Amino acid sequence: MKKDPGCVAVIVTSRGEILLHLRDEKPDICWPGYWSLLGGGQELGESWMDTVLREIEEEAGITPDTIEEAAVVPHGSEKNPPHVFYGTWDGRESDLVLGEGQALRLFPLDKLPEKVPPHIRHYIRQLTAAVS
Numbered sequence: 601m602k603k604d605p606g607c608v609a610v611i612v613t614s615r616g617e618i619l620l621h622l623r624d625e626k627p628d629i630c631w632p633g634y635w636s637l638l639g640g641g642q643e644l645g646e647s648w649m650d651t652v653l654r655e656i657e658e659e660a661g662i663t664p665d666t667i668e669e670a671a672v673v674p675h676g677s678e679k680n681p682p683h684v685f686y687g688t689w690d691g692r693e694s695d696l697v698l699g700e701g702q703a704l705r706l707f708p709l710d711k712l713p714e715k716v717p718p719h720i721r722h723y724i725r726q727l728t729a730a731v732s
Contacts, residue, residue: 604641604642605680605681605682605683606639606640606641606642606682606683607639607640607642607648607651607652607655607682607683607684607685608636608637608638608639608652608682608683608684608685608720608723609637609638609639609652609655609656609664609667609684609685609686609687610637610670610684610685610686610687610723610724610727610728611637611638611656611664611667611687611688611689612686612687612688612689612709612728613688613689613690613691613706614688614690615690615706616708616709616710617706617707617708617709618706618707618709618712618724618728619637619638619660619689619696619704619705619706620635620636620637620704620705620706620707620712620713620716621635621636621637621638621659621660621698621700621701621702621703621704621705622634622635622636622701622702622703622704622705623635623636623701623702624700624701624702625702630717631717633715634715634716634717634720635705635707635712635713635715635716636716636717636720637720637723637724638655638656638659638660639652639655639682639685640655640658640659648669648683648685649667649669649685651683652667652683652685653667656687657699658699658700659698659699659700659701659704660696660697660698660699660704661695661696661697661698661699662689662691662695662696662697664687664688664689665687665688665689665690666687666688667685667686667687667688668685668686668687669683669684669685670684670685670686670727672684672723672726672727673726675718675719675722675723676718676719676722678719681719684723684727686727692706693705693706709724709728712724
């Protein structure tokens with residue numbers, strides 16, 4: 601059976617920042633200790649929009665000002681890419697409430713941290729090229 605691809609959210613501010621969360625250091629998760637996008641798996645009966653909004657609320661305690669599913673080119677040979685959403689939020693780091701992972705941070709789009717998974721960096725670059 602094919603694994604559910606899940607969803608991720610590229611959330612940017614009008615100040616040219618992107619919201620990332622630092623994943624836990626658990627060996628049984630994908631990309632432990634890396635900065636990544638908010639997102640996760642779909643629960644029974646949810647639409648993908650419901651899923652991404654729930655995950656953003658659970659992981660960061662916020663609701664984006666705008667959000668929509670984005671058309672993206674999959675990364676490399678990705679056979680089961682995630683549903684990728686693009687949204688805006690004009691809050692501040694002090695408004696974020698950490699619900700999962702080790703940390704939440706707003707990074708300038710031109711200063712992403714080194715430890716970002718390649719497929720996540722790929723989606724960020726695609727969706728923020730016009731903003732950065």
